[in-house]
Amino acid sequence: MTKKFLFAFLCPLIVFSQTKSNIVFIDPDDTPAEIIRKAANVIPAWRQYDWQKLELTAFIHFGMNTFMNLEWGRKDFDLSVFNPSGIDTDQWARILKEAGFKLIILTAKHHDGFCLWPSRYTDYDIENTPYKNGKGDIVKELSESCRKEGIKFGIYLSPWDMHEKTYGSDAYNEYFRNQLKELLTNYGEIAEVWFDGACGEGPSGKKQIYDWNSYYELIRELQPDCIIANMGPDVRWVGTESGYGRKTEWSVLPGNIMDTELIAASSQQKRLDNAFIPRDLTEEDLGSREKILKAKSLIWYPAEIDVSIRPRWFYHKEDDNFVKSPEKLFDIYLNSVGLNGVLLLNVPPNKDGLIVDQDIKSLIGFKYLIENTFGRNLATGKVTFVSSEREGNSAALILDNDYETYWTTYGSDSTAVIEISLDTIRTFNCAMLQENILEGQRIEKFSLEFWRHNQWKKFATGTTIGYKRLFKFDPVTTSRVRIIIEQCRTNPTLSSFGLYITPPSxxxxxxxxxxxxxxxxxxxxxxxxxxxxxxxxxxxxxxxxxxxxxxxxxxxxxxxxxxxxxxxxxxxxxxxxxxxxAKYEIISLTKYSQAYSGGGKYALVNGVRGSSYFKDGNWQGYHGNDLVAVLDLKEYKRIRKISAGFLKDINAYIFFPDSVTFYTSEDGINFNKLGSKKTVDTNENNAEIQSVSINANGINCRYIKIEAKNIGVCPEWHVGKGAKAWLFADEITVE
Missing domain, CATH: 2.60.40 (Immunoglobulin-like)
Structure with missing residues (x-):
């Protein structure tokens, strides 16, 4: 039995055409032109296609970290603190559905090992908390809430487990599969299972070798329609947690590291049998001609783009003032969904088990911007010129609001021009294009132009399109536009084209x-x-x-x-x-980082204190250099005390100053030293704010100088040893 016959035997219900599949194999004697043609005919598996159309999916990070004000957790939490007495999973599902999200993924178990469902295989779970007297099951509650609202439900299950004693041994893989089986069999349809690649030490000090393929096989067996994401064969991580995708985002990638004949039968269809190995797919260029011409096979492998609505993934009250604005979320949408990806937005509930007002307000505003931008397509009119079109696939189909009808060219034409005459003069600042990915992802270079002053002018250019490409630009007013396909792997396709105007910003x-x-x-x-x-x-x-x-x-x-x-x-x-x-004049100040200005020159005397989040906009940062500030009080005053506030966040390379020295002066030229103070650094990872003060004993002066000594470079014990250290200051107070 040949391998290709075996493949057909394994997947008797899957029928591929001779030219289109979610995988193609590159023969050693294929010419570059033949490889490019094959790449153009790779298409998504049905589950990948359905997933791509969701566009907006949501993450819920909730667990022990919520109650302990942590992000990565610990192995030995006191479970008695977990009691979200006001929890309302119906609220989660309702709010996210109203905001336009089609799927919710819950952190059923994070790295700390604590389970939000009653697991038969551990006592480190919700049964041993005060929540509902040990009878609670948040996985069940949210899955039912999602079904009630008519949206899909998914789970995040961390392979890394700080608590489980078998972690670091073969027995742990069985433990993990048992927990995965519980989640896949007790909670109805699971639309997505989300794995990350974190692999730290367990209680024994050992790291685990994850048996990925056995996890995938179990999912395919128990939930055959389920997407396996991030560290999985159906969907890949885009490479950042910023919410922004690549400007050139290919869904067709080389499949060299996988057993390609098995991946066709497995990764995106049914079984796995050691076909897929997680790998780093975060570099900028993944699917260019240069990459695919060196490939042994090509697969459809689209990008999921994740980001949190807050600075961090779990809820922290001190982040309430730093929720991403609707405008920021809209920009993320344009650069995630609008760059051939699916957006995964994290919205973490608080200790009461509720999504808070700040997040709700932002989500409502986000929905408003999407609806009031894309609710009306201004590209109404007719196609007045097309350089090439195939019978049955006319250019007029890009304006019919039906994704699965599409235009393509006649014969072997791989470039084209489509001109559209709008029904009147229109003003727009946003454009949308969609390829028909059921035919493949093909377009490599294109531009959009408008007619003005008897000539064509460009208003947008791009490389890839894929499922959806969105642009925002300065407003354009015209009655004629054209689409120019400049380079394509074979006959281009377009399913949809739109022009829109956003609400004013x-x-x-x-x-x-x-x-x-x-x-x-x-x-x-x-x-x-x-x-x-x-x-x-x-x-x-x-x-x-x-x-x-x-x-x-x-x-x-x-x-x-x-x-x-x-x-x-x-x-x-x-x-x-x-x-x-500002309360005082600053007559001298060393150069601070423009990225962390705190609001400008007077940030140190504006009366606003910073939070433990270094990006809150209230901290003034000094990279590798000292802070020296001279204040003019504008009159002579008797001073009792002088203070200065500083931040430490060693994960962000921010350290307390080595010392802080205080001076006073009557003329602003000759300064008298009051004294120096040392900060106390515990070397702990958590962010910490410290105020350094000195008693002035009622001295009469007009000018004050403060020198805060940067430690210079990160110390030997730090992961960034030798790199420039940051010094962050927020406020100088004079009493």
Whole structure:
């Protein structure tokens, strides 16, 4: 029996055409042209296609870390603290469905080993917590909530287990399969199983060799429709946790490291039999011609793009003020779903077991931006010119709002031009293109142009399209556009084309939010001829509020909230910016990092303290250099105490200063040293804030100088030893 016959025997229900499959094999005598043609005819398996159409999926990180204010957890938690008495999984499912998400993945077990369901194989689970007197099962509760709301349910199960004693031995793989089986058999349909690649030490100090393929075989047996993601054969991790994909994102990749004849029968269809080995697929170029011409096989392997709505994955109250804005989530959408990926957005509930108001507000705003952008396609009209089209696949089909109808070229044409005459003059700032991935991913270079002043002008260019490509650009006004396919692996296809206008978006300038005397503020809108209204008291503006006329002058700490209405009646989301008037003049300050300005020159005297999150915008960072600041109090004062605040977060290479020295002066030239203080560094990983103070004993002065000594480079014990260390300061106070 040949291998190819064996493949057909293993998959009797799977029928592939002679030219299209989710895998192709490269023969040693294939020419470059033949390899490119084969690549153009790789298509998704049915489960991958259904998954891609979801576009928006959600993560729920919830567990012991939620209650212990940690991220990676420990092996020995006191389970008595786990009691989310107000938990409402119906709220989770309802809010996420209303925001447009089609699937929710729950962290059933994170790295600490604690299980959110009553597992027969460990006592480190929800049965041994106060929650519902040990009768709770959050996996069950959420799975039922998802079914009630009509959305899909998935699970995250961490292979790394800090608690389980068998971790690091063959017995652990059996333990893991047993837990996986519980989840796959007791909770209805599981749409996605999400594995990560973390492999730390267990209680014995050993690391585990994961038997990946046995995990996959179990999933295929018990949940054959389920997507296996991240460290799995159906879907890969994009390579960052930023929410942003590659500008060139191929779903067709070399399959060299896998047993390719088995992967066709297994990874994306039914069984596995050691076909798939997880590997690093995070480099920038994964599927270019250079890559595929060296391949032995090619597979369909799309990208999932994950990010948290908060700075961290589990809920931390101190992150409440740093939830990603609707505008940020919309930009992430454009650069994840809009770059041929599926977005996986984490929304972590709090200790009560609820998604909090800050997250809900952002999700509602995110949905508003999507609906009010893509709810109306402005590409209405007709195709007035097409350089090539196949009978039955005319260019008019890209405007019919049906993904599975598509245009393609006649014969062997791999380049093309499609011109569209809009039904009237339109203004738009967003465009969408979709290939028909059921025919393959083929387009390698394209551009979009509009007609103006008797010539064609480009307004967008790109490389790959795939399932969906989105662009946002400066507004364009025209009645004619054209699509130019400049390079393609074979006949190009397009299923859909759209032009849209977003709700108006606002930005404020200057960027610095602290000032000394007065500050002139300008509000900028991305949609011309929009009307902007604002308030100065923190209230929400409307069309009855003050109309912005070009500049706002403030001379005290102020919150400016503004909203824009475009000419076509679209309302933007309100935007607020807090401005702070400095208490003192800073006449001298060493150079700080523009990436961590804290709000500008006066950030150290604006009265705003930083949080334990170093990216909160209130910390001023010094990379490898010392902080030296000279303050002018503008009058002589008797000083009792001087203090300065600093942050330590060794995971971010931020250390407390080695020492802080305080000086006073009457003339700003001759300074008298009050003394130096050392900080106390415990070398623990958790972020910590420390205030360093000195008693001034009522000294009379006008000027104060503070020198905070950066440790210079990361110490020998640190993972970044020898690299420049950061010093972060937030506020200098004078009493």
């Amino acid at each position: 606002l930005s404020f300038s200057p960027g610095d939010t602290t000032f000394r005397d007065t500050l002139a503020i300008k509000i900028n809108c991305d949609i011309p001829d929009s009307k902007i209204y604002y308030t100065l008291d923190g209230s929400l503006p409307d069309s009855n509020s003050t109309l912005y006329d070009g500049e706002i002058i403030i001379d005290s700490s102020t919150t400016i909230t503004a909203v824009a209405f475009s000419g076509d009646g679209k309302k933007g989301l309100p935007v607020s910016v807090d401005y702070y008037k």
